[in-house]
Amino acid sequence: MTLQEPTNSKSISIVVAGSGGAGAMTTGNTLFDSAAKLGWHGSLTRTLGPQIRGGEAAALLRLTSEPNTGPDDYYQVMLAIDWKNVERFAPEIPLRPDSLIICDSGAGDVPEVIAQSGAKIVQFPIAKAAKKVKKGRPNMVALGILAHLTNIPEVLISETLGQKLGAKGDQVLQTSLATVAIGRELAADMKVLASIETEPLKKGDHWIISGNQAAGLGALNGGIRFVAAYPITPATEVLEWLAPALPEVGGVLVQAEDELSSINMIIGSSYGGVPALTATSGPGLALMIESLGLAVAAEVPLVVVNVMRGGPSTGIPTKSEQSDLNIAVYGLHGDAPHLVLAPLSVEDCLFCLQWSVYLAEAMQVPAIVLSDQMMGQARAVISRPTPHDMVAKREVAHDPGDNYQRYAVTESGISPMSIPGIDGGQYTADGLEHSPSGLPSSQTEHHAEQMDKRLRKLTRFDYADHWADISGDGQLAIITWGSTTSAAQEAVARLQQNGVHAKLIALRLITPAQPGKMAAALIGIDKIMVIEQSHSAQLFGFLKAHYEFSASIKTFHRPGPLVIRPGEIVNQIQEWS
Amino acid sequence: MIDMISCEQIAPKTSPWSATDYKSKLKPIWCPGCGDFSVLMAVTKAMEALQLAPKDLAVVSGIGCSSRIPAYTSCYGFHGVHGRSLPVAAGLKAARPDLTVLCTGGDGDGFSIGGNHFMHACRRNLDITYVVMDNQVYGMTKGQASPTTAPDWDNPLTPGGTGISPFFPLVIALAAGANFLARGFSGDPEGTAHIIKQAIEYPGFSFVHVLSPCVTYRPEQKEWRNMVRPSPVEATTDSARAARRLMTDDGFNIGVLFRGDRQPFNLHHGASKAASSYDFGAQFEI
Ligand SMILES: Cc1ncc(C[n+]2csc(CCOP(=O)(O)OP(=O)(O)O)c2C)c(N)n1
Ligand code: SF4
């Protein structure tokens, strides 16, 4: 059986590539923003060479008529402003014989790795045509060509460019628009590849936001008011978004000297009663691990957003991989129960962070939130999010009485926390094992009772149905997480159209595991496929260790940076059926 | 100030606080004769002199014999991991500028594993007081060399000595930008209390380097009693002069040595607001 793409929705994937300074990203971003004004959904990611500034870059866009921030199987259009080093991206840019390669007739031969796709090649004198306008740039010609192919009207391009150029002024805008018009003329004879008719959008109906920005906003909405951090790719945008936003709500961001410091600064803030967060990536998370154990033992709530990149070590800083699950779950020494969560999409970064702050504060425990480069740095169109009212609500010992016990053994496992300034609530927060009153203790009973309590507060908590997003139904289930979720969603939809029914379980709560809820979700399932972007199948290993499965279970996994595409998932499932 | 989880405001105590009011009932684990007993006494006496309510005082430390101090006070305490006391203190002070934050620890904790934080705490110049009990040894792990140990001090881990020159914490603190520098001696708790009091009162980052003998692993340090002397000169405000003095003194001049004029790090907290009252969404609208 060959599968048809869902017919009721439209989708076009476009790559704009070029060497340093060619302006491929500007072309991609302008096209994307203009398309969004027209009512398109979709997302834009980028892939870069290793240079800090000005290396080859490619904007990877997908425009969809329905909300969808995941990748397609291939790119229908590749526009190369030039070919310098662009072949480095070839594996990340799947093309097919029905794809279209548009390039500059003066830029030389199409590199073999790209041409071998069999895609149709159309050449235009892009650079030469740009010269017709004084100071005209080839990337604006490219924009004109793509605007024609996607049927995006000039007014929207003009509006977007106007917003982007801002202070640079009218002169530059006029030059750009004249160059864009030349691109349109060049492509005038080509068939329009995708167009969309929608009701005119009301301002604010849709947002364009990146996962990293959404994480920052979610954290703020959850009640985070203190951030300390050390810059690291691809997490820095979380921090750069929060830096000016925090003072607007009475908060503050401090740049720390390293991650050992940033994690301890947020511990200090949270101990002082101010909900706190840091954002980092693998190398930084590794440095924070000892102090995360301290936060578990001393019961100091906090949130660490870890935007995953290729590892180990420095790995591939600019590209995505889902390979920090093990360190997040198992990295801490001793038995140290804590929360590990993972947003499922750009949009979910907003909810997941807000929820994480809420959970961490409610249970006085650190939460590690595993986002990834793919969703963190993607710009996506999302519908205006509905606000959630979950905010940090810590159980505070406002009236500690005469014999306050900071680590009182309670049924819920949660002990009211005193905050500096509360009279009579003085105690010493300690990483040493302690008695209920907080005094250091190496006694067997204290250790056992405090360990039980620290675990109990997590296992007894009601995570409602937020632990996973579950959709579809059938005898086969896909379990996945993070940014692989959108590809899996699309795969399930495609299978459905062809009469194959599958259930999708996308995990938002990694630890504590939810075996009861999982078992309920798996009733009637006889096959489970676990899908992830990790060389050693970390999620698969985790699931097998923490859940019991009676169905037969299989893994489909590979390391980053290649994204897992919906068609691959469809093939895997068809082969197994 | 930051939107913190609200604290009860209680009327101030009418009778004055005494030094013992700042002590907890917990019995120190220290060896009899350890210098840290006197430093604890000096800290509580300084608090008495300042008449600050224990509820508004936070004592933060790392790991080591000396780092046990927080739980021996009746203040809010934080006993964190080895070497990271200064970041905890910084986060607490940055988020809660209303609190008086005292950071304490040993030479290993502060200058070796936490050495990077030490430099950056001086540089950042938050209004924190850092009291280091220097015994030129790792007491807690039973007698290894620290960054302030002489190169020829024989011990089981580095037999014959480390062969490495010691580190001069006051010089480093000055170069890194600390705003107040002093040296104390645990054998003189009154004098040390007076120094700590001034350090707490002084704006910005204050560093008090206290010679505090380890009678168990460095019994020869009992001789320090006969070696210390009050600093022959008044504290200077001139960092070049302070540098010269600190580079040339023998480590036994006791007293306030430098008072700087750097502005303490001032974080601009906006007015506290619930996120719902601010529309961060507008910037994302298409
Ligand atoms: C990460 C880590 N490494 C090593 C240790 C072991 N350790 C505990 S205290 C200490 C040295 C303490 O020396 P110092 O700070 O001078 O304190 P003192 O005991 O001399 O007062 C060491 C190495 C630890 N607790 N944590
Ligand atoms: S080992 Fe040394 S520093 Fe530690 S308590 Fe004993 S005397 Fe004090």
Ligand SMILES: [Mg+2]
């Ligand atoms: Mg020591």
